[in-house]
């Protein structure tokens with residue numbers, strides 16, 4: 001399986017990092033070894049001194065497809081999870097300044113904690129609240145209605161470049177409020193008030 005991520009998909013987050021508005025989705029990938037499941041602790045790695053949390057809705061692809069038309073894209077997933085796109089902001093800023101790829105800043109071990117998947121059958125996926133608390137402080141709050149590029153558009157766009165296969169995951173972007181994590185922090189994520197993950201930084 002592969003993990004594909006969308007950058008700069010919520011207006012308020014683009015503004016907080018002073019990024020340009022994308023003319024098309026900003027796409028990057030993480031290796032499978034980035035996944036961190038079952039509320040396992042995240043061990044702060046020595047590669048970075050400034051790892052940021054980015055809470056994101058994650059789509060699980062349920063069948064193979066390429067060149068998927070946007071109007072059919074909804075048929076390619078029926079489960080979502082909540083994840084974190086951990087980002088080594090210090091490394092990313094260095095790479096960005098040199099115009100270099102972001103892989104080291106985004107794809108390091110355990111950089112993609114993820115909850116269990118839930119069915120979207122009874123959900124309005126285009127109006128979903130989600131958020132992240134760090135030590136009981138609400139750090140990020142988002143709603144999928146504020147996405148620049150919809151789930152369907154993202155699937156259609158990505159599938160023109162990468163064949164999507166069953167089990168592939170798509171991280172769909174983060175709302176504002178990204179900030180550093182530190183050893184001892186407890187991260188609790190929710191979708192519509194239901195706790196999806198709860199783990200510690202060690």
Ligand code: MG
Nearest residue numbers: 054085173174
């Ligand atoms: Mg992100």
